[in-house]
Amino acid sequence: TDNTCDAEMTATRVSASQRKERGNILFRLGDFDAAIEQYVAALKKLKPQALSPGAPVIVSCGDPSNGSAKRYRPGTVATVSGNVAEVLFDDDSPQTGDVDEAEIPVSRLVLVGDPVLQSSVYLNLAKAAAKRGDRLEPVAYAHRAVCTTHHIPEQEERPVSMAKALLVLARAELNRSN
Secondary structure (H helix, E strand, O other): OHHHHHHHHHHHHHHHHHHHHHHHHHHHEEEEEEHHHHHHHHHHHHHHOOOOHHHHHHHEOOOOOHOOOOOOEEEEEEEEEEEEEEEOOOOOOOOOOOOOOOEEHHHHEOOOOOHHHHHHHHHHHHHHHHOOOOOOOHHHHHHHHHHOOOOOOOOOOHHHHHHHHHHHHHHHHHHHHH
């Protein structure tokens, strides 16, 4: 029933929030590896189970093997057929590499469950990875946060979340280039 589904979604969100808070405590204690583990666990709790038309996603694009950080684009699933999906892109960013493909392998899609909490967790991951001394990971996580923020409804926290995400992304890019 709808009430059972709502209760499960609330419990999942609470569990993800608790993981995020544990990560925050570990971050403040300087245990960045353990903080990252908690943030990753929080993200796993937030992801919806099924990929279906209308699902908000971020699409992995670009080639990180050339020494650059992984990039993403926000989109919405139009259709799913086997291991490929057609995605309608939600942003006006220029296409990079093969991101304008009609059919995208499902393996390149990251489902967005709770965009406000998910974006916040990605930002925390970016900060923890930077504190740990990583160069590419913080950029990739911050870029995921920016793209996930596109799925926050305009009237909610989107402008503030976007500003935070862009600031963390800029810092990560500067750190990477130093």
